[in-house]
Amino acid sequence: METVTVSTKYQVVIPRRIRKILGVEAGQKVQMIPYEGRIEVIPLKSIKEASGFLNGIDTEIIREPDRV
Numbered sequence: 001m002e003t004v005t006v007s008t009k010y011q012v013v014i015p016r017r018i019r020k021i022l023g024v025e026a027g028q029k030v031q032m033i034p035y036e037g038r039i040e041v042i043p044l045k046s047i048k049e050a051s052g053f054l055n056g057i058d059t060e061i062i063r064e065p066d067r068v
Contacts, residue, residue: 002015023043024043030042030044
């Protein structure tokens with residue numbers, strides 16, 4: 001667990017260890033989401049990087065008989 005300080009401009013620095021683990025680079029965008037009293041920081045990937053991440057997913061859906 002890492003501790004950071006919020007600056008007077010409400011900025012925080014992502015610690016090096018966390019950046020390396022998540023592969024966050026300078027200039028990369030992140031999403032910040034309030035969730036149950038905490039802040040979730042999610043690194044965003046470009047469309048090119050995200051391409052193909054659903055390969056192999058099971059797309060078969062079992063439907064009710066009246067929905068065929």
